[in-house]
Every structure is written in structure tokens, then in C-alpha cells.
Amino acid sequence: MMWDRLLVDCNIATFVESPGNPLGLIENGAIGVADGKIVRVGKRTELAGFRARRVDALGGAWLTPGLIDCHTHLVFGGTRADEHAMRRAGATYEQIAEAGGGIGATVKRTAAASDEQLLEQSRRRLHALMRGGCTTVEVKSGYGLDPASELRLLKIAGELGEGEAVRIVPTLLALHALPADKRDRRAQYVGDVVDKLIPAAAKQGLATSVDAFCETIAFTPEEVERLFKAAAHHGLRVRLHAEQLSNQHGAALAAQYRALSADHLEHLDEAGAKAMAAAGTVAVLLPGAYYALQEKKTPPVALLRKHKVPIAIATDCNPGTSPLLSPTLAMNMACTLFGLTPEEALAGMTTNAARALGLAHSVGSIAAGKQADLCAWRIESLAELGYWVGLPGPERRIFNGADS
Missing domain, CATH: 2.30.40.10 (Urease, subunit C, domain 1)
Structure with a gap:
């Protein structure tokens, strides 16, 4: 041969x-x-x-x-540099959101951008990750907040990899934030996601997994579980933003549904770590967000090691809380901020990142x-x-x- x-x-x-x-x-x-x-x-x-x-x-x-960035929010319009200034002046994550900033601000800028503009902006960010060594990049939706807009972002994520020497893995971030005009119709909003968005994304083959933000300022475990049931019904794997700002026991819920990963995890407890280990759910640590938000509580790395939970590392590239475009810097941050060994950090952006995307059979x-x-x-x-x-x-x- x-x-x-x-x-x-x-x-x-x-x-x-x-x-x-x-x-x-x-x-x-x-x-x-x-x-x-x-x-x-x-x-x-x-x-x-x-x-x-x-x-x-x-x-x-x-x-x-090749490096694998298994958690990014790469497709968005504009930046949130103004919030960076607010945060440096002492504003909290919650205060910025209440002032009209946060995810809602990016939703408006994303809606105002054309498909071509979003592709151009997102491709520049993708190229930075590729120069850093990434050959596979996960890309979430989440800045649409209605079924039609979320499907649009998934399509753009898919187009992002066309003609590029990189593998794009689109993820439907179906429950990211509650739109301001839906605060009095919360159940209806979740219902539209479950009954309209999930079936449409699955039918069109736009994503292989579904994600959500389980937190006091986002969605409850009960709402997330409803989403997970719909995803399973339509043959989609699940992932979860969990235990970032408080312990909502989202990691244990994710493990119950055999989630590919639970991400952030600063407030993870031992019960959650045990559940993740039993389910094979990967812990995705995001040092860029920890750094940008100036958090004080680090993810319980010793607990993850104790229960042999696989640890992945990602940039969490997003406009508000992790404007990070360097996979090598993410590895350094994982070592210096979270106490990982260099070998653990590299495994976190290769073999364990592949597991977090369900791709360990082909890459990593x-x-x-x-x-x-x-x-x-x-x-x-x-x-x-x-x-x-x-x-x-x-x-x-x-x-x-x-x-x-």
C-alpha cells in the first residue's frame, strides 16, 4: 500500500x-x-x-x-466592550443584565446584522482559533431567542465551516436567556422552544446536541428537564451550562439524561461530581469566563479528579464574559487559575474535548x-x-x- x-x-x-x-x-x-x-x-x-x-x-x-474547542458562542453581532468597562467599574453579571446589557444586548446586535456580516465577523474569530491550533470547533446558537432566529444562527454556524480546514460542530443553545417581552409568559416561551424549535432543528439536521443555561438568572432545573426530554424524543444529545454562579444541581440533572458535558461547574458539589462520573459526562472548565468575571470560586478540580470525571478545557468565546480567542492561553489559564497540570490541560483540549462533543471515535x-x-x-x-x-x-x- x-x-x-x-x-x-x-x-x-x-x-x-x-x-x-x-x-x-x-x-x-x-x-x-x-x-x-x-x-x-x-x-x-x-x-x-x-x-x-x-x-x-x-x-x-x-x-x-489537533486542538478541539468544545464550547464557543462564536456566531454573534458586535461586541460588548462597553460592559467590560462597566465590569471594571464594579458592576456584577446580574447588574449588567438588569441594566439592559448582557445577552439581550448581543441579541439585538445579532438581529441587526445580515447573514453575510455575521459570517464575516464569525469567520475572523474562527480563523484566530485555527491559528491557535484548533481543528474542531463547537459553535452554539443562543443569540436569537426565538425559533426562527435560532435556526438562522444554526444555519450560519454550519456555513461557517464551508471551505475552511476545520470541523464545525453546531449546538442548539435552546434556553439561553428569557427575552424581556416574555417575562410574563415564561411557560409559553419554554413551550415554543420545546414544541417548535427542537423539532425543527432536529428535522433539518442543524445540530447534534441541545444546550441550556441552568441558573437563577436563566432557567430552572424543571424547565431544563422539559427541554432535555424533548431533545431525547427527537434523537438529540444534551449538554448544560451548570453550576456557574450557584448550585442548582444542574450537573446531576445533566448526568441523569446522559449529557455529553456539564460546563462551568464552579459551584459543583460532590453529589453532582459522582453523578457525572457514573454517566460519563465530561466536565468542561472555562477559565476565560472565570477570568473575565473575576470570580473567586474555582471549579472543584480535586473533586473531579477524585471521582475520575474527564476534564475538558474550552475558550467559551463569547462577547460578554469570555472574549477569548486563544486555545493555548485557555490551557495556560486552566493551569494557573484552576491548578491543572499541563498534561491535564492538553488532554482537556484534545481527547476529553472530543468526548465532550461525542467525537472520541474520530478525533482527539x-x-x-x-x-x-x-x-x-x-x-x-x-x-x-x-x-x-x-x-x-x-x-x-x-x-x-x-x-x-
């Missing part, structure tokens, strides 16, 4: 665990690629007898899986049969990926077997 390319003269972090080698490290390794997929990984000497149309010597670079690690999504880093050790503040990105980024 003639391979398309052979990558040699590299050290590889496969993230395929073996006894005594939890990161699956291979020194002086090689990777064979054909038809966009990895066909063989091993020591260079083990692949010496195979032929390839192209052989690339990487000069001792470290190869990792370097193994035969997986997509050839790779990053080549000019570093001495993997620890540098959680050490440098604002590392620009990989020396080479490979998507589906091709340089990009």
Missing part, C-alpha cells in the same frame, strides 16, 4: 494510554496518513519499510492531536483509523503548552491529512 504521506523525525503525544505511559508518548516516532486518516503510528524504525508519496521530516517537533487522539488532525509544536517538552502565556500556535497544523 502506498500512503499519501509519512511524518517522521517527531515526538508524538498520542493520548492512547498504555501501562506506564498515560499520554501514549512516542519518541522519534512516525505517522502514516492515507485518505485523510491515520493508518499507522509508531517508532520511526517500525514504519521504515512503508512507502509514501510524500515524506515530511519535522525536525524533532512535538506532534499532538492519534491512532489508526482516526482523522489525521494534528499540530506540530516547536517546543522542548509538552509542558510548554501550559507554560507560555499566549503561545501563538503550532508550527504546522494538519487537518484531514493536509497542511492548512
Whole structure:
């Protein structure tokens, strides 16, 4: 068999665990690629007898899986730089929302932008993540707040990846915020989401999972559970913004419905961590939001480790509470703010991030049969990926077997 390319003269972090080698490290390794997929990984000497149309010597670079940003709100109009100034002056998340800022402000700016404008703005943000090493990016809706507008944003998210060397995973953030004009018709609003939006998104194939914001300033566990039941009925997986500002026991609810992930989790308790572990629900930690909001309570990393809950890391790129466009900075923040090891942070943006999106069968690690999504880093050790503040990105980024 003639391979398309052979990558040699590299050290590889496969993230395929073996006894005594939890990161699956291979020194002086090689990777064979054909038809966009990895066909063989091993020591260079083990692949010496195979032929390839192209052989690339990487000069001792470290190869990792392509980075995966598993939680972003990438499609939105305008910015909320004004709120940044308010927050620096001491305003809280709740006060900004009550003053007409917050999610509602972005909803107005998003509605005022044309599809072309939203694509252009969102693509610039996407390109920044790609330069940082991302080969897969999750993109949520959530700035529409009515069925037609949410479907519009999902369609734009899907179009965002067209012609780009990146994999886009659209998520329907169906219950994000209650519109101001629906405050007296809360049940009706949730009913429209459950009865109209979920079926339409599922029928049109616009999303593979459904998300919600379970919080005192957003939606109750009872409302979220109604949403989860509708999602399950239509064959959609679920995820949840949970325990960010208070403990609403959303993580345990998410685990009850076998959620792919529960995200934020600053106020997670042990019962929630146990439930997540039993369900295989991934904990997605978002240091950008913690930093921007100047939170004081960190996610209970020790509790997650104790119960062996997989930990993923994401930028949470959004206009109000995490204007973060650097996956490498997100890894550094996870180490410096949350106490993760560099290895945990890297796993959090590769193998565990893939699990959080239900894509562990195809991306997130370097193994035969997986997509050839790779990053080549000019570093001495993997620890540098959680050490440098604002590392620009990989020396080479490979998507589906091709340089990009």
C-alpha cells in the first residue's frame, strides 16, 4: 500500500494510554496518513519499510492531536466592550443584565446584522482559533431567542465551516436567556422552544446536541428537564451550562439524561461530581469566563479528579464574559487559575474535548483509523503548552491529512 504521506523525525503525544505511559508518548516516532486518516503510528524504525508519496521530516517537533474547542458562542453581532468597562467599574453579571446589557444586548446586535456580516465577523474569530491550533470547533446558537432566529444562527454556524480546514460542530443553545417581552409568559416561551424549535432543528439536521443555561438568572432545573426530554424524543444529545454562579444541581440533572458535558461547574458539589462520573459526562472548565468575571470560586478540580470525571478545557468565546480567542492561553489559564497540570490541560483540549462533543471515535487522539488532525509544536517538552502565556500556535497544523 502506498500512503499519501509519512511524518517522521517527531515526538508524538498520542493520548492512547498504555501501562506506564498515560499520554501514549512516542519518541522519534512516525505517522502514516492515507485518505485523510491515520493508518499507522509508531517508532520511526517500525514504519521504515512503508512507502509514501510524500515524506515530511519535522525536525524533532512535538506532534499532538489537533486542538478541539468544545464550547464557543462564536456566531454573534458586535461586541460588548462597553460592559467590560462597566465590569471594571464594579458592576456584577446580574447588574449588567438588569441594566439592559448582557445577552439581550448581543441579541439585538445579532438581529441587526445580515447573514453575510455575521459570517464575516464569525469567520475572523474562527480563523484566530485555527491559528491557535484548533481543528474542531463547537459553535452554539443562543443569540436569537426565538425559533426562527435560532435556526438562522444554526444555519450560519454550519456555513461557517464551508471551505475552511476545520470541523464545525453546531449546538442548539435552546434556553439561553428569557427575552424581556416574555417575562410574563415564561411557560409559553419554554413551550415554543420545546414544541417548535427542537423539532425543527432536529428535522433539518442543524445540530447534534441541545444546550441550556441552568441558573437563577436563566432557567430552572424543571424547565431544563422539559427541554432535555424533548431533545431525547427527537434523537438529540444534551449538554448544560451548570453550576456557574450557584448550585442548582444542574450537573446531576445533566448526568441523569446522559449529557455529553456539564460546563462551568464552579459551584459543583460532590453529589453532582459522582453523578457525572457514573454517566460519563465530561466536565468542561472555562477559565476565560472565570477570568473575565473575576470570580473567586474555582471549579472543584480535586473533586473531579477524585471521582475520575474527564476534564475538558474550552475558550467559551463569547462577547460578554469570555472574549477569548486563544486555545493555548485557555490551557495556560486552566493551569494557573484552576491548578491543572499541563498534561491535564492538553488532554482537556484534545481527547476529553472530543468526548465532550461525542467525537472520541474520530478525533482527539492519534491512532489508526482516526482523522489525521494534528499540530506540530516547536517546543522542548509538552509542558510548554501550559507554560507560555499566549503561545501563538503550532508550527504546522494538519487537518484531514493536509497542511492548512
